[in-house]
Amino acid sequence: MLPIAHYLFLSLALFIIGVIGVVTRRNVIVVLMSIELILNAVNINLVAFSRLYGDVAGQVFALFIIADAAAEAAVALGIIIAFFRNRETVLADEMDLLKW
Amino acid sequence: MTPTGYFLDHLWLIPLFPLATAALMLLFGRRLPNTGVSLLCVGSVGLSFIYSVGAVSQLLAADPERRVAQQILFEWLTPGPMQMTAGNAIRFVADWGFLLDPLSCVMVLVVTGVGFLIHVYSVGYMGHEGGYYRFFGYMNLFMFAMLMLVLANNMLLMFVGWEGVGLCSYLLIGFYFLKKSASDAGKKAFIVNRIGDAGFILGILLVAVTLGTIRFTAVGLPDGAGYSGIRQVLEAARDSGTLGIIAPTMTAIALLLFVGAIGKSAQIPLYVWLPDAMEGPTPVSALIHAATMVTAGVYMVARMNAVYQLSPTAMTVVAIVGVVTAIFAASMALVQNDIKKVLAYSTISQLGYMFLALGVGAFAAGIFHLMTHAFFKALLFLGAGSVIHAMSGEQDLQKMGGLWNKIPTTARTFAVATLAIAGIPPLAGFFSKDEILGHAFEKSPLLWLVGFITAGMTAFYMFRLLFLAFFGYSRADEHVEKHIHESPPTMTVPLMVLAVLSVIGGWIGWPGSLGGNARFEKFLEPVLSGIGTQTAAEKAASHSLAMEYILMLVSVSIAGAGIWLAYQFYRAKRIAPELVAGRWPKVYQLLLQEYYVDEIYDAAIVERTKDLGTLLGSFDANVIDGVGVDGAGWLARFASTLSMWWDKWIIDGLLNFGAKMMQLFSYPVRLLQTGMFSSYAMLILVGLVVLLAYYGHHVQVLLRGVR
Numbered sequence: 155m156l157p158i159a160h161y162l163f164l165s166l167a168l169f170i171i172g173v174i175g176v177v178t179r180r181n182v183i184v185v186l187m188s189i190e191l192i193l194n195a196v197n198i199n200l201v202a203f204s205r206l207y208g209d210v211a212g213q214v215f216a217l218f219i220i221a222d223a224a225a226e227a228a229v230a231l232g233i234i235i236a237f238f239r240n241r242e243t244v245l246a247d248e249m250d251l252l253k254w
Numbered sequence: 255m256t257p258t259g260y261f262l263d264h265l266w267l268i269p270l271f272p273l274a275t276a277a278l279m280l281l282f283g284r285r286l287p288n289t290g291v292s293l294l295c296v297g298s299v300g301l302s303f304i305y306s307v308g309a310v311s312q313l314l315a316a317d318p319e320r321r322v323a324q325q326i327l328f329e330w331l332t333p334g335p336m337q338m339t340a341g342n343a344i345r346f347v348a349d350w351g352f353l354l355d356p357l358s359c360v361m362v363l364v365v366t367g368v369g370f371l372i373h374v375y376s377v378g379y380m381g382h383e384g385g386y387y388r389f390f391g392y393m394n395l396f397m398f399a400m401l402m403l404v405l406a407n408n409m410l411l412m413f414v415g416w417e418g419v420g421l422c423s424y425l426l427i428g429f430y431f432l433k434k435s436a437s438d439a440g441k442k443a444f445i446v447n448r449i450g451d452a453g454f455i456l457g458i459l460l461v462a463v464t465l466g467t468i469r470f471t472a473v474g475l476p477d478g479a480g481y482s483g484i485r486q487v488l489e490a491a492r493d494s495g496t497l498g499i500i501a502p503t504m505t506a507i508a509l510l511l512f513v514g515a516i517g518k519s520a521q522i523p524l525y526v527w528l529p530d531a532m533e534g535p536t537p538v539s540a541l542i543h544a545a546t547m548v549t550a551g552v553y554m555v556a557r558m559n560a561v562y563q564l565s566p567t568a569m570t571v572v573a574i575v576g577v578v579t580a581i582f583a584a585s586m587a588l589v590q591n592d593i594k595k596v597l598a599y600s601t602i603s604q605l606g607y608m609f610l611a612l613g614v615g616a617f618a619a620g621i622f623h624l625m626t627h628a629f630f631k632a633l634l635f636l637g638a639g640s641v642i643h644a645m646s647g648e649q650d651l652q653k654m655g656g657l658w659n660k661i662p663t664t665a666r667t668f669a670v671a672t673l674a675i676a677g678i679p680p681l682a683g684f685f686s687k688d689e690i691l692g693h694a695f696e697k698s699p700l701l702w703l704v705g706f707i708t709a710g711m712t713a714f715y716m717f718r719l720l721f722l723a724f725f726g727y728s729r730a731d732e733h734v735e736k737h738i739h740e741s742p743p744t745m746t747v748p749l750m751v752l753a754v755l756s757v758i759g760g761w762i763g764w765p766g767s768l769g770g771n772a773r774f775e776k777f778l779e780p781v782l783s784g785i786g787t788q789t790a791a792e793k794a795a796s797h798s799l800a801m802e803y804i805l806m807l808v809s810v811s812i813a814g815a816g817i818w819l820a821y822q823f824y825r826a827k828r829i830a831p832e833l834v835a836g837r838w839p840k841v842y843q844l845l846l847q848e849y850y851v852d853e854i855y856d857a858a859i860v861e862r863t864k865d866l867g868t869l870l871g872s873f874d875a876n877v878i879d880g881v882g883v884d885g886a887g888w889l890a891r892f893a894s895t896l897s898m899w900w901d902k903w904i905i906d907g908l909l910n911f912g913a914k915m916m917q918l919f920s921y922p923v924r925l926l927q928t929g930m931f932s933s934y935a936m937l938i939l940v941g942l943v944v945l946l947a948y949y950g951h952h953v954q955v956l957l958r959g960v961r
Contacts, residue, residue, distance in 0.1 A: 177936045185932070250929030 161202035168195035180245045186230050193223045256474075257316035261308030262323045265352040268305045268362065269401035271298040276394035283387025295390035296373045299397055303366035310359045319780050324407055324474030326351035331410065336462070339503075344466045353407035353470060357781045360621055361404035361553055364628045368545045369397050371748035375636050376537040378744035379643060389429060389535065396422035400546050404553060409458045409468040412554070416454065416518065419547045420447045426542060427534040439530035446527040450517015454554075457510035461561075464503050470557060485560045488785050497564065504561050508568030511558055512575075519551030519605045521579045526852055528602055532594040536639030539594060544601050544635050545628040552608040552624050556617045556782065563615065563784030573613020573697070577704045580606030582849075584711040588718070589835075589845045591651050593638045596719050600675070601631055603708060607690055610705055616693035617782040618775040622763045623686035629759045630674040630683055633752035637668035640741045640749065641723060646734050651719065656728035660738045663746040665724045667753040672720045674756040676713035677813045682760035684810070689765065689775075692805050702805075709809055713816030721824035767802045 168191050175188025197216045204212025238244055275298040283291060313321050326349040336346040354362070373393060380389050399418025406412040420443075428440030462468050465487045472483035491497050515521070520528035531543045542548070555562060555572065562568055580603045587599035604627050611620030642649055644661050658665045674681035677688065687709060695702035728735055740746065764770025822828045835842040844850070926937070946953070 173935075173939055177932055177939060179932075246932045247930055249931070 158202055158206050161198055165195045165198040165202065168192070168198065180247055182234055182244050182246050182249070185246060186227065186234070190223055190227065193219055256320055257313045257323050259308075259312035259315075261305055262312050262354065263325070264305065265309060265323065265325055265354055265405060266327055268302045268309070268366070269398045269405060271301045271305075272394040272397035272401070274298065276391050276398060279387050279391030279394065283391055286387060288381070288386050291387045291390050292377045295394050296370070296377060298394060299366065299370045299373045302397065302401065303370045306362045306366045309354055310363060313354055313356075313359060318776070321356055321780065322471065322474040323354040324351065324471070325353075326407070326475065336466070338466055339463050346462060346466065348408055348410040348468060350411060351407035351469075352405045353474070354405065355471075355474075355781050356778045357553070357556060357621065358404050360625055360778070362401065364625050365397070365400050365404060365546050368628050368632050368752070369400070369541060371751055372537050372541040372545070372632060372636065375540075375639070375745050375748040376535075378742045379537055379639055380535060383535070385429070389426075392422050392425045392429070393538075393541070396426065396542060396547070400550075403550055407469055407471075409461060409470070412557075413455065413458060416514075416550060416554075417451065419542070419550060420444065420451070420518070423447075423531070423542050423547055426538040427531045429534055429538065433533070435530075436533040439527075439533040443527040443531050446524050447517045450514045450524055450551075453510045453513025453517070455514075457507050457514065460503065460507045460510060464500060464507065484558075485785065488560050488564070492785055501564060505565040505567050508558070508562050508565045509571060511554065511561075512568065512572055515551030515555050515609075516575065517551075518554075519548050519609070520602050521551070521575050521606065521609060522582060525579060525583065525602050526855060529595055529598045529848070532592070532598050536594070536635060536642060539597070540632045540635030540639065543598065544631040548601060548605060549608070549624045549628065552605065552612065552620055555609070555612045556621055559612075559617050559782050560785050562612070569613050569615060571613070572609050573694075573701055576606045576609025576611075576613050577694075577701050577708075578606070579603070580610060580708045581704050581711070582606075584708045584715065586845055586848050587715040588711060589842060592649050593641065593651055593654075593719065593723065594635075594649055596651075596715060597631070597634055597638055600634075600712065600715065603712065604631065604675070607687065607705065607708070610694055610701060611690040614690075614693045614697035614701065616690060618778045619686065619689040619693055621778060621782075622760075622774050623690055626674070626682035626686040626756070626759050629752055629755040630671040630681075633667060633671040633749060633756055634675065636745070636749055636752065637664050637671060640664040640745055641668075643741050643745070644738050645730060646737050648730065648734060651722040653729050653731070653734075654723045655726045655730070656724070657738070658724040661740045663740060664749060667746075667749040668724070669720060670753040671756050672716045674760075675716055676817060677709055677809060679806075679810060680757075680760070682756050682758070685760035685763050685765065688806050688809055689763065691809055692802055695801070695805055706809060706812060710812040710816040713813040714820045717817045717820035718824055721820060725825055765802070767799055767806075 172188045172191035172195060175191065176185050179185050179188065197219055200212040200216045200219070204210060204216075234244060237249070241248070243249070272295075275294045279286075279291065279295065286294075309323070313323055328350050329347050330350040331348040333346060335343040337343050373390075376389070376393065380386055383389065396419060399415045399422055401415070403412055403415030403419060406415060424440045424444040427443050428437045430436045431440075458468060461484065465484055467482045467484060467487060469481070469483040471485045472481045473485075475481040488497070491500060517524045528543060528548065532539055534543070562572070583599045583602035583606060587596050587603065590596045590599060604623070608620045608623050608627070611617070611623060640661065641654070641657065641664060644657070644664070645654060648654065670681070674683040677684045679685075691702055691705050691709070694705050730738070761770075763772060763774035766772050823831050823834075847853075928934075
C-alpha cells in the first residue's frame with residue numbers, strides 16, 4: 155500500500171496546476187477546466203484520508219463534490235455562452251464588467 | 255272718496271310698457287324691420303300715455319284733498335334696524351312703489367304726452383339713420399327711467415330713475431359714437447351729472463338717518479299699518495314743536511338735494527354739459543334736454559317742498575342760483591350761431607326761471623312753467639330738427655334764411671313756439687313766466703328785475719333765431735338750397751299738436767286777476783302747501799291786483815321791446831349787428847365763447863384733475879412700484895443670492911469636500927478592483943498563502959491533534 159504522502163503530492167500537484175491555470179489562462183473555458191482540476195485535487199485528498207482513517211465520510215464528501223462540480227460546470231458554461239452571445243468573447247481579460 | 259279704478263291699480267304698467275319694448279329692441283332689435291321697431295316703440299309709449307290719461311282721470315274723479323293714489327308693489331330694500339341720529343333704532347324700508355298725486359299727474363302726462371309726440375316725430379327724423387332700433391331702444395329705456403323717476407313713491411326709487419335717465423342721456427348724446435365730439439359730449443354729461451348725483455345721494459342718506467323714512471308721503475297707504483312718510487314725520491315734528499331742532503339738518507338736506515338738481519337741470523355751475531349735449535340727435539335734445547329729463551331737478555325740488563319750505567336759506571340759494579343761471583344763459587344765447595346751441599342756452603335759462611319760482615316759494619308756478627316749457631321748447635327743438643332736416647344737416651344760422659315759405663308748417667309752428675317762449679299773451683309761456691315774475695316780485699324786487707331783464711333777452715334771442723332762420727334772403731349753399739323740402743307728416747303732425755299745446759297749454763293756469771281761477775295752482779295745492787303755518791287766506795292777501803296788472807304789462811312790454819330790437823337788427827336791418835359787435839368786441843367775444851367757462855373749467859378742474867392723476871401715477875410708479883414693489887423684489891433677490899452662496903459654497907461645499915476626500919482615499923483601493931476575475935483569483939491565492947504562512951504552525955498543531 156502506498157504511503158499517504160504519494161496521494162497528497164499528487165493532489166498537491168493537481169491543485170497547483172489548477173491554481174496556475176485559473177490565475178494565468180485567458181480563456182475562461184480553460185479556467186473552468188482548471189477549477190475542475192482543483193476540485194479533483196480535493197477529491198483525491200478526501201479519498202486518501204478516508205482510506206487512511208477508515209472513515210467512509212470522506213468518500214461520501216467526494217461524491218458530493220463530483221455532483222457539485224457537474225452542476226457548477228453546467229451553470230458556468232451557460233453563463234459563458236450567454237456572455238459570448240453578448241460580448242463576442244471568452245477571454246478573461248476582456249471580462250471587466252465586475253468593475254462596474 | 256278715495257280714488258280707485260283700473261288704471262290706478264295698474265300704475266306699474268305705465269313704466270313697464272316702454273321697458274318691455276326697450277328690452278326687446280336692445281336684445282333683438284337688429285333683426286326687426288324698421289316698421290316693426292316704429293310700431294312697437296311708438297306704440298308702447300302711446301300705451302303708457304293712454305294709461306297715464308286713464309289714471310289721471312280716475313284720480314281727478316276724487317275730491318281735491320283725497321287725490322293721492324299710492325301703491326306699494328313690494329318691499330325693495332330692508333336693511334334691518336337702522337340707528338337714527340336721535341339714538342333710537344327704527345325699521346328702515348325702501349319700497350318698490352308708485353305714487354300718483356297732482357304733482358306726478360302733471361309730470362306723467364308731460365312725459366308720456368310730449369314723449370309720445372317726440373317718438374312719432376323720431377320715426378320721420380331718424381328714418382334714414384343707421385341704428386334705428388338702437389335709437390328707439392334707448393328712447394324707450396329713457397321713457398321707462400323717466401316714468402320711474404316721476405312715479406316713484408320714495409327717494410331711492412326716484413334715484414333709480416334719476417340714474418336711469420342719466421344713463422340714457424349719455425347713451426343718446428353719444429348716439430353718433432363714431433364722432434369724437436359726440437362721444438366726448440356724452441362722457442361730459444355723464445361725469446358732470448355724477449357730481450350732482452353725489453350730492454343727491456348724500457341728501458337721501460341724510461333724510462334716511464334724520465327722518466327715518468324716504469317715502470314722500472304716507473297718504474294713500476292703508477292706515478295703521480305703520481307706514482310713514484317724510485311729510486308725516488315733519489308734521490309730527492311740527493306738532494311736537496321739535497322743528498327748530500331739525501331745521502339746520504333740513505337746510506343741509508335741501509342744499510345737498512339741490513346739488514343733485516343743479517347737475518341734472520343744468521344750473522350754474524354744472525350747466526356746461528347741456529350745450530355739448532346738442533351733439534345728440536335732435537329728438538333727443540327735444541325729449542331729454544328740453545322737455546323732460548332736465549326738468550327732473552325742478553320736479554325733485556318741488557317734490558321735496560316740505561323740506562325746502564323749512565329752510566329759508568336753501569330757498570334763497572335756489573332762487574339766486576336760478577335767476578343768475580337764467581340771465582347768464584340768456585346772455586350767451588344772444589350771440590350763438592348754432593340753432594341748437596341757442597335753444598340749449600335758452601333751455602338752461604328757462605330752467606333757471608323754474609328754480610327762481612321754486613326758490614321764491616312758488617312751487618306751482620315752477621311746475622306750471624315746467625309744463626308749458628316742455629310744450630314750447632320741445633316744439634322749438636323739433637322745429638329746429640325739421641329745419642336741419644330740410645337744410646341737409648346745416649345747423650349754422652348764418653347759412654339759413656328765407657325758409658318761411660319753403661317749409662311752411664315748420665316755420666309757422668316754430669313761430670308759435672317763439673311767441674310762446676317770449677311770453678306774448680295768451681300763449682302758454684306768458685302765463686307761466688308771468689306767474690313766476692309776480693311771485694319773485696313779492697319776494698324781492700331785485701330777483702324780479704333780473705328775471706325781467708332775462709325775459710327781454712329771451713324775446714330778443716328767440717326772434718333773432720326766427721328772423722335769421724326763416725326770413726330774409728337765403729344764405730344757404732346752392733346744392734343745399736335745391737334740396738330744401740318740408741318734412742314728412744310724421745314730423746309735422748307732432749309739430750302742429752305741440753303748437754296747439756303751446757297756445758292753449760297755459761290756459762289751465764289762467765290767473766285770477768285776468769278773470770280765470772288759477773286751476774293749475776289749486777290742483778297742485780294739496781301737494782305743494784308746506785307744513786308751515788301760513789294759510790291760503792294769508793297767501794291770497796299778499797297779492798295786490800293793481801301790482802299784478804302792472805307787472806304783466808311791464809313784462810309784456812319788455813318782451814315786445816326784445817322783439818322790436820330783434821326786428822330792427824335782423825329783419826328791418828336798421829342796425830347792423832356787426833356794428834354793435836364791433837363796438838364792444840370783448841363783450842361780444844366773451845358771449846360768443848360762452849364766457850370761456852369750458853376753458854376755465856378745463857384749466858381749473860379738468861387739467862388739475864389730470865395733474866393729480868399724473869402725480870398719483872408717478873407716486874405709484876416711483877414710490878409704490880419703485881420703492882415698495884421693486885425694493886421688496888430687490889431685497890428678496892439679494893437675500894436669495896446670499897442664501898444661494900451659502901448653499902453653494904458651504905452646504906454643497908461640505909458635501910463635495912467629503913466626496914472629494916472619499917475619492918482621494920479610495921484611489922489605492924480602486925486599483926485592486928480590475929474587474930478581471932483572474933486577478934481576483936490571484937489575490938485570493940496570495941491571501942491564502944499569507945494566511946497559511948501566518949497561521950501555519952496552528953495548522954500543524956491541529957493536524958497533530960487529529961493524528
